[in-house]
Amino acid sequence: MRTRNRERWRDPERVRRVAYGAAGLIIAGVVTTVEGGLSVPAGWVRLVVPIGLGALALRPAYRTLVFAVCAGFVAMVSTGESVQLGLAAAGLVFLSTCEDPARRPWLGWVVGLTGAAGTLTVALLDQRGLYEQPIGFVTAGYLLGVLFRSWSRGHALTREAGELRGQAAWLEQRTNLARELHDVVGHHVTAMVVQAEAGQFSADPGAALRAIADSGRTALSELDTLVVHLRDPDAAIAVSAPPRLSDIDELLAQPLRQQGVTVRVGLDPEPGLDEIGVLTVYRIAQEALTNVARHARATVACVELVRVGDRVRLRVSDDGIGPPPAPTRGSGLLGIEERVRARGGSWELSRRPGGGTVVQADLPVAKP
Numbered sequence: 001m002r003t004r005n006r007e008r009w010r011d012p013e014r015v016r017r018v019a020y021g022a023a024g025l026i027i028a029g030v031v032t033t034v035e036g037g038l039s040v041p042a043g044w045v046r047l048v049v050p051i052g053l054g055a056l057a058l059r060p061a062y063r064t065l066v067f068a069v070c071a072g073f074v075a076m077v078s079t080g081e082s083v084q085l086g087l088a089a090a091g092l093v094f095l096s097t098c099e100d101p102a103r104r105p106w107l108g109w110v111v112g113l114t115g116a117a118g119t120l121t122v123a124l125l126d127q128r129g130l131y132e133q134p135i136g137f138v139t140a141g142y143l144l145g146v147l148f149r150s151w152s153r154g155h156a157l158t159r160e161a162g163e164l165r166g167q168a169a170w171l172e173q174r175t176n177l178a179r180e181l182h183d184v185v186g187h188h189v190t191a192m193v194v195q196a197e198a199g200q201f202s203a204d205p206g207a208a209l210r211a212i213a214d215s216g217r218t219a220l221s222e223l224d225t226l227v228v229h230l231r232d233p234d235a236a237i238a239v240s241a242p243p244r245l246s247d248i249d250e251l252l253a254q255p256l257r258q259q260g261v262t263v264r265v266g267l268d269p270e271p272g273l274d275e276i277g278v279l280t281v282y283r284i285a286q287e288a289l290t291n292v293a294r295h296a297r298a299t300v301a302c303v304e305l306v307r308v309g310d311r312v313r314l315r316v317s318d319d320g321i322g323p324p325p326a327p328t329r330g331s332g333l334l335g336i337e338e339r340v341r342a343r344g345g346s347w348e349l350s351r352r353p354g355g356g357t358v359v360q361a362d363l364p365v366a367k368p
Contacts (some may be wrong), residue, residue, distance in 0.1 A: 004136060016098070019148060023091040027052065030088040031074070036125075037347035039082025039122070048074060048088070052095075060099050068108040071141070072115030073133040079119070086137030089115070093138050097145025105145065107194040112138035175338065192216060205300050222265060241277055243282040248303055252282075252289045256301055261318075265303045272365035280339045281314050282306060284347070287332045288316035288359040296357060297322030311345075312363045319356040323349055336361070 031034035031045050031175045038045060048070045055066035071092035078085035089112060096108025123131035197209070243251075249265035254262050273281065285303055292301050298320030305314050334347065340347045347362035351360045 001291035006020050006178050016148075016152065018093065019098075023094050024052070027088045027091045030084050034085060035084055037079050038085075039077045039079060045074065045077060045085070048092070052092070062106075064100045064107050064362050067092050067099065068111035071096060071108060071112035071116075071138065075138055076118045076237075077113055078134055079123070080131050080133075083133050086133050089134055090137040090141030090144075093141030094145045094148075097142055098148055100156075106148065108145065109138070109142040112141065113210045135204045148364050155232075189219060190217075192219075206317055216334060243279060245271070245273075245278055245281065245305065248282060248285050248289075249306075252286050253303070254303075255293050256289060261292070261298055263289075263303070264300070267303075267305045268307050268312075271305055273309050273312060273363075274366035277312070277363060277366055279344065280343055281312070283339055284336050284359070285316055286338055291332060292316075292318045292320065292357075298356060307365065310365055311347050313367055314361045314363070315358065319352070319354070322351045322355055323357050 028049050031048050034042055034045060036042065051066065052070060055063045058066065071089050074085050074092060075089040078089070084353040093108045093112040096112075099106055113135065116138045119133055119134055119172050145188040192212050196212055220368060244248045245267050248267070249263075271277075271281075289301065289303070292298055296318045298318035301316070303314075303316050305312065306312075336347060340361050340363065345361060347359070347361035350358050350360070
């Protein structure tokens with residue numbers, strides 16, 4: 001409750017109303033109680049109150065002008081005997097500065113300063129001594145107005161930045177979820193299709209059905225995890241156990257081998273990757289091999305992971321029909337691009353000399 005009240009009183013709009021109310025009370029209290037010591041009858045000064053109240057119905061640009069003119073008038077008519085009018089002039093300059101729609105407010109300051117300079121000139125000409133108090137009051141009102149504007153704008157920018165950070169985090173979560181849905185569930189569904197097609201010509205169709213059932217259960221389990229994340233965005237996305245590089249040969253290559261494709265996997269025993277780097281390599285290889293199973297009509301596929309200096313190079317190639325002349329970037333290729341960019345690496349999809357496709361990604365090794 002205490003935190004909520006603190007935040008409520010820090011709200012710029014609420015603080016603005018309080019500040020305007022205080023300035024209005026000071027102006028009204030000063031100009032309605034002044035009796036003498038003016039260069040004009042006191043009744044003229046009291047008109048500032050209804051004029052200021054009427055200005056509230058105008059647009060900000062016109063309110064700024066009305067408050068500025070009133071500030072200049074009050075500063076002009078004050079004398080050494082009515083020094084309290086400086087408070088009213090300061091309040092009017094403050095209101096004019098706060099209401100000024102310009103990026104750099106100047107109208108209230110200039111008009112108020114002109115009035116203060118006028119009364120100083122009159123005092124010097126009448127040999128009544130140096131009467132510089134209105135200049136000090138006008139300057140104080142302007143500085144308070146500028147400080148309030150700066151605080152109000154900074155608070156608004158901080159709030160907007162927080163909202164944008166929240167939206168960016170939400171979008172990142174949605175992107176991660178879409179990528180995982182495509183990479184994980186899509187891979188298992190592809191494996192099920194391959195197993196079903198191979199089972200039609202297998203001597204043991206029951207084994208193919210059991211493999212399909214296993215893949216289906218795994219896909220359903222991981223899909224359920226992703227659905228939980230949809231219901232609770234704060235929950236971490238965790239689909240199955242973190243993959244190992246050896247899973248590329250033991251798991252990802254199996255659908256291709258069941259299609260009759262020869263898959264060769266060569267992995268550097270010390271690639272220098274952290275857990276996130278291993279996941280990135282695994283997902284890229286997963287997408288590339290899934291595309292081979294779906295589209296390539298290849299007989300041989302190769303996966304190579306080697307370390308070259310401070311970079312790790314993953315190369316997945318096949319001898320199939322090759323990529324189309326202008327490949328469209330669907331969810332899979334977009335997922336590869338997002339993962340590689342997040343790691344500060346690079347990647348390319350190209351045609352293999354002699355026919356086929358090559359997907360190559362270069363990623364930085366983990367920092368020690």
